[in-house]
Amino acid sequence: MTKLRSREWFNNPDDPEMTALYLERYLNYGLTLEELRSDKPIIAIAQTGSDLSPCNRHHLELAQRTREAIRTAGGIALEVPVHPIQETGKRPTAMLDRNLAYLGLVETLFGYPIDGVVLTIGCDKTTPALLMAAATVNVPAIALSVGPMLNGWYKGERAGSGSVIWQARQQLAAGEIDAEEFLVLAASSAPSVGYCNTMGTASTMNSLAEVLGMQLPGCAAIPAPYRERGQMAYYTGLRIVEMVREDLRPSKIMTREAFENAIVINSALGGSTNAPIHLNAIARHLCIELTNEDWERLGHAIPLLANIQPSGQYLGEDFFRAGGVPAVVAELMRAGLLPNPDAICANGKTLAQNNSGIEAADADVIRSVENPLLQDAGFLNLKGNLFDSAIMKTSVIGDAFRRRYLCDPNDPNAFEGRAVVFDGPEVFHETIDDPNLEIDENCILVMRGAGPIGYPGGAEVVNMRPPSYLIKQGIHSLPCIGDGRQSGTSGSASILNASPEAADGGGLAILQTGDRVRVDLNNRAVNVLIADEELADRRRTLENAGGFKAPASQTPWQQMFRDSVQPFSEGMVLRQAPKFQDIERK
Ligand code: FES
Ligand code: MG
Numbered sequence: 001m002t003k004l005r006s007r008e009w010f011n012n013p014d015d016p017e018m019t020a021l022y023l024e025r026y027l028n029y030g031l032t033l034e035e036l037r038s039d040k041p042i043i044a045i046a047q048t049g050s051d052l053s054p055c056n057r058h059h060l061e062l063a064q065r066t067r068e069a070i071r072t073a074g075g076i077a078l079e080v081p082v083h084p085i086q087e088t089g090k091r092p093t094a095m096l097d098r099n100l101a102y103l104g105l106v107e108t109l110f111g112y113p114i115d116g117v118v119l120t121i122g123c124d125k126t127t128p129a130l131l132m133a134a135a136t137v138n139v140p141a142i143a144l145s146v147g148p149m150l151n152g153w154y155k156g157e158r159a160g161s162g163s164v165i166w167q168a169r170q171q172l173a174a175g176e177i178d179a180e181e182f183l184v185l186a187a188s189s190a191p192s193v194g195y196c197n198t199m200g201t202a203s204t205m206n207s208l209a210e211v212l213g214m215q216l217p218g219c220a221a222i223p224a225p226y227r228e229r230g231q232m233a234y235y236t237g238l239r240i241v242e243m244v245r246e247d248l249r250p251s252k253i254m255t256r257e258a259f260e261n262a263i264v265i266n267s268a269l270g271g272s273t274n275a276p277i278h279l280n281a282i283a284r285h286l287c288i289e290l291t292n293e294d295w296e297r298l299g300h301a302i303p304l305l306a307n308i309q310p311s312g313q314y315l316g317e318d319f320f321r322a323g324g325v326p327a328v329v330a331e332l333m334r335a336g337l338l339p340n341p342d343a344i345c346a347n348g349k350t351l352a353q354n355n356s357g358i359e360a361a362d363a364d365v366i367r368s369v370e371n372p373l374l375q376d377a378g379f380l381n382l383k384g385n386l387f388d389s390a391i392m393k394t395s396v397i398g399d400a401f402r403r404r405y406l407c408d409p410n411d412p413n414a415f416e417g418r419a420v421v422f423d424g425p426e427v428f429h430e431t432i433d434d435p436n437l438e439i440d441e442n443c444i445l446v447m448r449g450a451g452p453i454g455y456p457g458g459a460e461v462v463n464m465r466p467p468s469y470l471i472k473q474g475i476h477s478l479p480c481i482g483d484g485r486q487s488g489t490s491g492s493a494s495i496l497n498a499s500p501e502a503a504d505g506g507g508l509a510i511l512q513t514g515d516r517v518r519v520d521l522n523n524r525a526v527n528v529l530i531a532d533e534e535l536a537d538r539r540r541t542l543e544n545a546g547g548f549k550a551p552a553s554q555t556p557w558q559q560m561f562r563d564s565v566q567p568f569s570e571g572m573v574l575r576q577a578p579k580f581q582d583i584e585r586k
Contacts, residue, residue, distance in 0.1 A: 002247045005139065006042040006113035022113065035076055041115040041244040043070045043237075045079045046105055046133075048126045049146070052084045055123035055202065058146050058193040058224045062233040066118055066144065069237025075116075075244070077237070080108055085125045087202070092554075095485070096457025098125040098132075098278075099565070099574055100557055105133035114139060116244040118236060119214075122146035122195045127205035128278035131214060134250045135285040136577075140243040141250050142346045143214045144236045145206040147224035148197045148316030152189035159189040160309035161196035162487055166463065170476060173433075173468040194224025197316035199308040200487065204271035205278060210325045211265045212282075213253040213345035217354040221324025223317050239347060248348065256288050257340035260298055261351060264338060267302035267378035268328050270311030273486055273496050274460075276379065276391055281571030292381040292389045292569050296524075298339065299378030304395060305331060305367045311395070312373055314365050322365035323358060330358040335369035382519070384527040385535060386507035387483070387498035389569040394521065396493045404441050405479065405519075413521035417444035417479065419528070421513045424449040424551075425461040425484075433467045437513070441475045444517050448508040450484025451501025452565045452572050454550045456558040459484040462496050481517070481526070483508050485568070495519070495526060499567035502548045509548040510538040 009022040023036055045066055049059030063079055070077040083101040087094045109117060119130035121143045134141035152159035168185045171177045177185070195202035203220075210220040216235055222228045259279060266275050276295050283290035305328055308314050323330075329351060332338045341352035360366035367373055379391040407416035420443050422428040428447060431437065439445075445466075450459040462482035466475050480486075480494040483501035502509035507528070511517075516529040528535075542548065553559040564575040 004039060004041055004115050004244070006115050009113035010036045031076070041075045041241055042113055043075045043077050043240050043244070044109065044112075044114045044117040045077055046082050046108070046117055046119050046130055047079050048082045048085070048120045048122065048130070050081070050084050052089065053086045053123060054193075055086065055195040056120065056126055056146050059120040059122065059144075062144065062146065062230060063120070065230050065233040066237035069234040070241055073238045073241035075241040078114070080112075082120075082126070082130070085123060085129060087124045092455060093457040093459055094123075094125050095460070095572070096558065096561060098129045098457075099561060099572070101125070101129035102132040102136075103574075105130060106136050109133060109137040109139055116140040116142075116240045118240050119143040120146065121206060121209060122202060124201040124205065124274065127202075127209055128282055131209065131212075131250075131254070131282045132285045134214075135254060135282055138249050138251050140240065140248055141214070142216070142236055142240045142243060143209045143219075144233055145209070145215065145220050145222070147194050147222045147226070147229045148203055149190055149194035150192040150223055150225060151197055151315040151317045152191050154185055154188040158309070158313070158315050159185065160198040160315050161189045162200050163198050163309045164189040166465075169465055170471050173465060174471045192223075192225050194316075198310055199270050199272070199306060200310075201272040201274040203308070203316065204266065204269060204275050207269055207325045208262045208266060208271070208275060208279065211262045211329065211351070212258045213343055213351065214250070216347055217345065218324055218326050221316065221320040223320055226320075243346065246348065248346070251286055253344055253346060254282065254286055255343060258343045259283050259288060259290050260294070260339045261343055263295055263299040263378075264302050264332060265325070265328060267299040268305040268332055270304050270306055270308065270373075270377060273379065273391055273393060273494075277485070277497060277568050277572055279571075280569070281573045284571050284573050284577060292379070292391055295379050295391065296381040300380060300394075301376055302332075302337060302378050303369055303372030304374040304377035305369070305372055307365050307367060307373055311377075318362070318365045322362040323360045326355045326358045327360040327366045329355040331360065331366065331369060337369065380521065380524055382495060382524050382526045384525045386481075386511060386517075386526055386528055388500065390481070390495045390498040390526065392493075392495045401479065401493055407518065411522065415479075415519045415521075416516055416529075417442050419444050419446050419481075419511055419513060419515045419517045421446045421448065421511055422464070424455060425459050428461070428464055432464070433469070435469070437467075439467050439470065439478070441470060441478070443478055445478050445480045446508065446511060446517075447480065447482035447484055448502035448511070449548065449550060450482055451499070451503060451506075452568060453562050454501055454503035454548070455484065456553060456561055458568065458572065460487050462486045462494050479519075481508075497568035499569035501567065503550045504567065507535075510535060510542055512538075
C-alpha cells in the first residue's frame with residue numbers, strides 16, 4: 001500500500017509539533033490516538049444532503065450505512081458538508097453554484113487529512129460539482145447516487161418530475177386548470193425522497209457517473225427509498241477503503257475512453273442537453289479535451305433505447321426494474337456500439353466485465369438496438385453567424401415541424417422562420433402573450449441574455465412555450481434558440497447553450513425580431529439571413545451603445561463567477577481551472 005496522505009498530518013515523525021497540533025482537535029470529540037495514528041485510511045463522506053437540498057436529503061440517512069461500511073473495512077469516516085445546490089430552490093440558478101461547490105470541495109479535499117472520498121451525488125449539479133473536485137485533487141473517490149424518487153402518479157397516469165410541470169404550464173395557459181390544480185399536479189410528481197424520476201439532468205448525470213466508472217455497477221438507477229439503495233451505500237463504503245489501498249484514483253478511471261463511452265450512453269438514455277456542459281467541464285479538470293464536436297461525432301448516430309420521460313413514457317422505478325444502466329450498457333456492447341468496453345471502473349473491473357450479458361427485464365422500457373424508440377438520438381453541434389457552437393437534439397423534430405418550417409422542397413433538413421427575440425426570461429414571461437409580437441406557427445423563439453455571464457450561471461429557460469392563443473389552436477411547441485439552457489426534463493426542438501453568449505460578444509446580441517433565421521442541418525449551420533455589412537453595422541451600433549446589457553450582480557460570488565467563467569461549449573468552467581492540475585498530487 002502507498003503511504004497514506006493523512007499520515008502527513010497525523011503521524012509525521014519529522015514534525016512532531018505540527019503533528020500534535022493537527023491531532024489534538026480531532027481527539028476532542030472522542031476519536032482516539034490509536035485510531036488516528038494507525039494505518040486506517042481517513043475517508044471523507046462529502047455530504048450534499050441537507051434540509052435545504054431535498055433531492056439529496058436522503059444522503060443524511062444513507063451516510064450512516066456508508067460510515068458503518070468504512071469502519072467495517074478498516075477506515076475512519078469523516079462526514080463533511082458540501083455547499084448546498086438545490087436545483088429548484090436556488091436563485092438565480094443552481095447552475096451558478098456548481099463551480100462554487102466544486103471550489104469548496106477542492107479546498108476541503110486538498111487541505112485536510114483525507115485519503116479517499118465518497119461523493120454523495122444526486123440533484124443535477126451535485127454530480128458534476130463533486131466529480132470536478134475529485135478530478136482536480138485526484139484522491140481515490142467513489143460516487144454514490146441518492147437515487148430517483150418513486151414514480152409519481154396523477155389520475156392513473158405517470159406524473160414525471162419536470163415533464164408534468166411543462167404540461168401543466170400549457171394547461172394553465174390554455175385555461176384548462178387553475179393554480180390550485182397546478183400545485184396538486186406538480187406535487188404528485190414528487191412522491192418520496194430522491195431526485196427527479198424522469199431522465200432529466202439528475203438521472204442523466206447519475207447514470208453517466210456510473211458509465212464513467214465512478215460508481216459501483218447498478219448504483220445509479222436504484223430508487224432512493226428501496227432497500228437496495230441502503231445496501232449500495234454500504235458496498236460503496238466498503239469499496240472506497242479498498243480503493244485507497246489500491247491507490248485507484250479518478251485519473252485512472254475517468255479517462256478519455258470513459259468519456260467517449262459516456263457520450264454514447266447519453267444518447268441511448270435520451271440524456272439531458274446539460275450533459276455536454278458538465279462532462280466537458282469534468283474532462284477539463286482532468287486535462288482531457290472534450291468538445292461539442294466529440295458529442296456529435298460519437299453520439300449523434302446512437303439510437304434511443306431508454307423509454308423514459310421526457311423522450312419516452314416510463315419513469316425511474318420502471319427503469320430500475322428493467323435493468324437500469326447495466327442493461328443499456330450491455331445492449332450497446334452487444335451491438336458493438338460502445339467504443340471502449342475495457343475502461344476501468346471503481347470496482348477495479350472493466351465496463352465489459354461489469355455489464356456483459358445483462359439482459360433487459362422489460363423490452364419496452366429498455367429497447368434493443370434493433371427496436372429503438374428513435375434513431376440518431378444524440379446531439380448535433382451547430383454554428384454560424386449567430387454563435388460558434390450550440391447543440392441540438394434532432395430527434396424531437398417531428399412531421400408538423402417539418403411542414404411548418406421547411407424552406408426548400410428539395411432539402412428535408414433546411415428550415416426557416418421569423419425570429420422573435422426575448423432579452424431574458426423575465427421579458428419572455430411578461431410579453432409572450434402580447435399579440436403585438438405577431439407570433440404565429442412559423443416563428444422561432446429566441447432567448448438571449450441567459451448564458452453564464454448574462455444571467456449568472458446560465459438560465460434554464462430556453463424551453464419557451466408558445467403564446468396561449470397558439471396553444472388553444474393546438475400549437476404546443478415552437479422551435480427555440482438561446483444562449484441559455486433547457487431543462488433536461490423538457491423536449492421541444494431547441495438549439496441550446498449557444499456560445500459565445502450575447503453578453504460575451506456573441507451574435508445573438510444583434511439579432512432583431514423579424515429577422516429570418518435559417519437552420520441547415522446538413523451543413524450544421526444556423527444563420528440569420530442578412531448581409532454581412534448590415535451585421536457589421538448592427539455590431540458597431542451595439543458597441544457604441546456600450547454592448548449588451550446584463551443585470552448587475554447581486555452577490556460577490558456572482559461577480560467573481562462572471563469575471564472568470566468560460567462559455568457553455570467549454571463546460572462553463574472557471575478560467576483558472578486547468579492550472580489547478582498543477583496542484584501537487586499528494
Ligand atoms: Fe433536484 Fe431534479 S430538482 S433532481
Ligand atoms: Mg434542471
